[in-house]
Amino acid sequence: MGFAINARHRLEQNGRAVERxxxxxxxMGGTFGTTxxxxxxxxxxxxxxRSSATWFQDPGNTSKSSAHVVVDRDGSVIQCVDFDTAAxxxxxxxxxxxxxxxxKSFGIELANWGYLKPGPHGSWTSYTNVPIASPFLAAHKNGNPYQPSDAAIGWEPYAPxxxxTAVAIARELAAKYGVDTILGHDDIARGRKWDPGPAFDMARFRAQVLGGRAENGPNVLAVHSPTGLNLRQGAGTEFAVIQLLADGTQVAPVEQRGSWWFVNVLDPQGVAQKSGWVHGAFLI
Ligand SMILES: [Zn+2]
Incomplete structure (x- = not known):
């Protein structure tokens, strides 16, 4: 990939600044007070x-949205805001x-149609009627953006x-600025935003970005669910619950199977007490 962040807080690929x-x-909100x-x-x-990066400049963009970088489906990247500046x-x-x-955060946008609308014969299209051939089918963890809120609906898959590219950029953000927490817009604006949505494998992304940096032991994640998270005997809701893990419980991931993680549950001293499977969407 060859990504690096230079002294001007701009992304380079193979020694050259990416398109801007x-x-x-x-x-923008000016220079960050705290990194x-x-x-x-x-x-x-x-x-x-490109269309999204251009939209950020558009006079019609009355919400004045922006983001640090936009990653296209082919893995190419456009920088819109320098990394020392609030987007x-x-x-x-x-x-x-x-x-x-x-x-207090960096923002990476992934070009993606997000949640799709049902078309004829089981098909799914973007809201602009672009057909999406093999959508990711799932209900959003916070409830869907439209009814029925708990049914599996179509989402555009993210390209490998x-x-x-997103992993490579995030690793640079971790290395240069100390990023240690990765959240979805749907985690910080629950019920208002649905991105990056269920097609984005957040647990895997976090592990890819942050997992390798844990030099002092296993990567530790925390349960993020006000109502707790079921620790189960297998990778699926059909398996028996071992224990309800309270919000904030620390766990060390061992293995991943789809959206499910086999974890060691840690006590406050960081010692593994028991093991089981949890849904990765509720780990941070
Ligand atoms: Zn967003």
Whole structure:
């Protein structure tokens, strides 16, 4: 991949700055007061990455949205906001006692149509009627953006090249700025935003970005679910519950099977107490 972040807080690939479509200053919040350690993942709900980067500049973009980079489906990337500057990607947001995430996070946009609408004969299309041949079918963890809120609906899958680029960029953000927390827009704006949505394998992404950095022991994640998270005997809801893990319980992932993770449950001293399977969507 060959990505690096230079002294001007811009992304380079193989020693050259990536394409730049700068968002207007009015779509930014100025230089960060404190270097963020949080990364927020998004989908564009749009066509090409270029179209979204260009939209950030558009006078008709009355919400004045922007993001640091947009990663297209082919893995190419466009930078819109330098990494020392707050982009307007989070909007009204709260998580873990924090609010106003524009000022405390980086934003990566993935070109993607997001949630799809049902068409004839079981087909799915974007809201602009672009057919999506093999959609990812799932209900959103926070409830779907439209009714029925708990049924499996279509989402555009993310391309492997696109995810690979996003992982590489996120690793650079971790290395240069100390990013240690990766959240979805749907984690910090629950019920208002649905990106990156269920087609984005957050547990795998976190492990790919942060897993290799854990030099002092296994990668440790925490349960993020106000109602707790079931520890099960197998990788699926059909398996018996061993224990309800409280919000904030620390776990060490051992193995992944689809959306499910086999984890060691840690006590406050970090010692493994028991093991089982949990759904990775609720680990942070
Ligand atoms: Zn978003």
């Amino acid at each position: 479509i700068a968002s207007p200053a009015s779509h 963020p350690h949080i990364l927020i993942m998004h989908f564009t709900y749009g066509a090409s990455g 307007n990607h989070a909007g009204q947001s709260s998580w873990g006692g924090l609010t106003a995430f524009n000022n 090249e696109q995810i690979a």
